[in-house]
Amino acid sequence: MRRLLPLAPALLFLAGFFVLPMLDIVGRSITAADGSLTLARYALLFGDAFYLRAMAETLALSAGVTLLCVLAGYPVAYYLVRHAGRWRGVILFTLVAPLLTSIIMRTFGWQVLFARRGPVNLLLEGLGLVEAPIRFTGSLGIAIAALVHVLLPFMVLSITPVLQSIDRRLEEAAAILGAGRFRAFLEVTLPLSWEGILTGCILVFMVANGSFVTLLLLGGGLQTLPLLIYQQFNTTRDFGMVSAMSTVLLLLALACLALQLRLVRKGG
Amino acid sequence: MALWTRRGLAGATAALGLSALPHRPARAQGKSITVTALGGIWEEAVRTCFAQPYEKATGNRAQVLIGSPTQWLAQIEANPARPPIDALVTIPDLAIAAVQKGLVERFTVEKTPNLVHTPEEFIAPLDGHGVLFDYGVAGFTFHKGRVKQPPKSFAEFVERTAKGEWQASLPGIGYAVTPIMLIWAMAKALGGGVDNVDPFFEAVRKMGRNVSFWNSPNDFENALASGDADIGIYFDGRTWAWSDSGASFAGFLNPSEGGSINAIAIQKPKNASEEAWPYLDIMLSAEAQLAFAKKLNYGVTNRLVVYPPGLAERITPWQQAAFPPYAEIAAKRAAWVDRWNREIRR
Numbered sequence: 001m002r003r004l005l006p007l008a009p010a011l012l013f014l015a016g017f018f019v020l021p022m023l024d025i026v027g028r029s030i031t032a033a034d035g036s037l038t039l040a041r042y043a044l045l046f047g048d049a050f051y052l053r054a055m056a057e058t059l060a061l062s063a064g065v066t067l068l069c070v071l072a073g074y075p076v077a078y079y080l081v082r083h084a085g086r087w088r089g090v091i092l093f094t095l096v097a098p099l100l101t102s103i104i105m106r107t108f109g110w111q112v113l114f115a116r117r118g119p120v121n122l123l124l125e126g127l128g129l130v131e132a133p134i135r136f137t138g139s140l141g142i143a144i145a146a147l148v149h150v151l152l153p154f155m156v157l158s159i160t161p162v163l164q165s166i167d168r169r170l171e172e173a174a175a176i177l178g179a180g181r182f183r184a185f186l187e188v189t190l191p192l193s194w195e196g197i198l199t200g201c202i203l204v205f206m207v208a209n210g211s212f213v214t215l216l217l218l219g220g221g222l223q224t225l226p227l228l229i230y231q232q233f234n235t236t237r238d239f240g241m242v243s244a245m246s247t248v249l250l251l252l253a254l255a256c257l258a259l260q261l262r263l264v265r266k267g268g
Numbered sequence: 269m270a271l272w273t274r275r276g277l278a279g280a281t282a283a284l285g286l287s288a289l290p291h292r293p294a295r296a297q298g299k300s301i302t303v304t305a306l307g308g309i310w311e312e313a314v315r316t317c318f319a320q321p322y323e324k325a326t327g328n329r330a331q332v333l334i335g336s337p338t339q340w341l342a343q344i345e346a347n348p349a350r351p352p353i354d355a356l357v358t359i360p361d362l363a364i365a366a367v368q369k370g371l372v373e374r375f376t377v378e379k380t381p382n383l384v385h386t387p388e389e390f391i392a393p394l395d396g397h398g399v400l401f402d403y404g405v406a407g408f409t410f411h412k413g414r415v416k417q418p419p420k421s422f423a424e425f426v427e428r429t430a431k432g433e434w435q436a437s438l439p440g441i442g443y444a445v446t447p448i449m450l451i452w453a454m455a456k457a458l459g460g461g462v463d464n465v466d467p468f469f470e471a472v473r474k475m476g477r478n479v480s481f482w483n484s485p486n487d488f489e490n491a492l493a494s495g496d497a498d499i500g501i502y503f504d505g506r507t508w509a510w511s512d513s514g515a516s517f518a519g520f521l522n523p524s525e526g527g528s529i530n531a532i533a534i535q536k537p538k539n540a541s542e543e544a545w546p547y548l549d550i551m552l553s554a555e556a557q558l559a560f561a562k563k564l565n566y567g568v569t570n571r572l573v574v575y576p577p578g579l580a581e582r583i584t585p586w587q588q589a590a591f592p593p594y595a596e597i598a599a600k601r602a603a604w605v606d607r608w609n610r611e612i613r614r
Contacts, residue, residue, distance in 0.1 A: 238602060
């Protein structure tokens with residue numbers, strides 16, 4: 001008990017500013033207008049095709065963005081650890097620099113760059129590659145690209161320290177035993193960096209799961225739970241439904257954490 | 269270490285207390301109220317047009333709280349016995365919600381003498397539990413270089429957008445007043461109304477991919493400036509303010525059917541300080557409202573206000589705009605949002 005004492009301030013803070021508000025949200029989600037208990041909102045969420053589709057779109061978007069972040073982030077992390085040398089600091093700064101700007105400004109930047117009469121379209125037209133401007137904004141592709149841009153640093157920064165800790169002699173041993181560079185990477189390096197990939201995936205998945213500014217401003221034709229929560233709060237003020245959707249989002253995040261713990265334990 | 273003896277500490281505390289003494293009577297003289305303002309130029313206008321005259325007239329202090337009407341109403345709902353806000357600015361839908369929940373007080377001529385100069389049209393929607401004190405009209409904001417002949421009516425706007433004459437940008441469902449400024453206004457202009465918004469949904473279907481949606485005012489201005497949109501539905505006051513700040517390419521036109529009036533209401537929460545009444549009265553006065561209109565380019569509701577040349581041409585008289593049935597729209601809002609989500613899906 002005495003050993004837990006130093007944790008008390010943090011635990012109290014979390015209890016007051018996280019656990020209690022969360023319990024309040026759960027309570028609101030199961031309280032009807034007349035004060036009685038109800039599960040009607042959850043029945044609607046899990047029984048109406050529209051809301052099921054919104055949940056599926058939320059998960060699919062998060063999974064897609066996570067996958068793209070792994071595919072784009074792993075080579076960057078690998079290059080940083082193995083080949084960047086004295087450029088390492090510069091690359092790291094370039095990677096993290098976008099996080100120093102407000103997400104709203106960054107999203108407006110995407111809007112300006114990819115506008116119908118924006119620099120990208122003007123360049124494509126100038127090079128004769130397209131006859132009419134391409135409608136980038138409002139498309140799913142641009143929304144995903146913007147999300148990957150925001151979340152890529154989380155993936156790279158999760159993988160880099162794990163790659164750094166891998167003993168290079170293991171790869172050399174694989175080479176001595178006849179494995180080519182690709183096979184050595186596939187059978188030695190990649191499995192050993194699994195924990196970093198997993199941590200990055202969980203981080204990116206959870207942040208993507210709750211992100212809404214990018215989708216709100218860039219469109220993408222998706223109706224995810226965070227967008228619906230914002231809409232219900234701002235437009236209809238149906239706090240009961242807002243709370244139910246928030247609880248479902250929270251459960252998704254908790255499920256992700258549980259999965260991470262399980263996989264890490266399995267890996268360990 | 270000897271400095272921090274109990275006696276030393278007591279002496280320091282006493283010294284601090286004594287040094288504060290001369291200020292005490294000054295603090296006790298004036299009371300403090302909390303008033304609200306939207307961000308940006310709104311905040312500046314509230315400070316100079318309302319808060320400063322109030323402080324000068326009463327000796328009280330008006331603390332300006334920046335935020336959004338949704339947040340303020342939630343704060344009042346959370347603590348109705350001791351509301352953290354004394355004078356509230358809000359949108360009509362939320363003002364109606366506050367009235368229905370019994371959270372706000374009735375305005376009277378005794379408490380706010382300037383109420384007599386406000387037309388009944390701006391008092392009745394809230395049944396006297398608040399007043400609509402300023403308004404903007406949602407019409408066509410367009411890029412003068414790219415749209416040489418702007419549409420004169422909603423019907424013409426829909427037809428020409430459907431033909432692909434331009435890329436249009438309309439308020440999206442994430443924006444709080446879209447049910448008023450777009451769904452109801454367009455439905456009404458196209459032959460429907462609060463009980464029949466089919467014409468609006470039909471029009472959006474017809475315009476297809478030639479229309480996109482904005483979810484914040486900056487979003488729309490960015491789209492028009494960057495060339496992502498050529499025309500859209502937006503507010504007159506914001507357009508003129510934007511134009512004055514350098515976007516001289518932006519023009520505004522009130523549709524022939526009349527764009528919707530998007531008013532801002534003022535309310536006093538129950539159990540809030542009585543010192544808020546003089547502040548609210550200043551907000552209703554002709555002098556303060558004219559100063560406010562000059563800063564924001566929005567129309568105001570005190571009938572004694574005479575706009576100077578230049579401003580008069582910019583402000584759409586409320587008689588030439590469409591007055592929304594706010595309470596009826598509020599009752600349909602959730603159903604319209606649900607239909608939008610299922611049919612428009614953008």
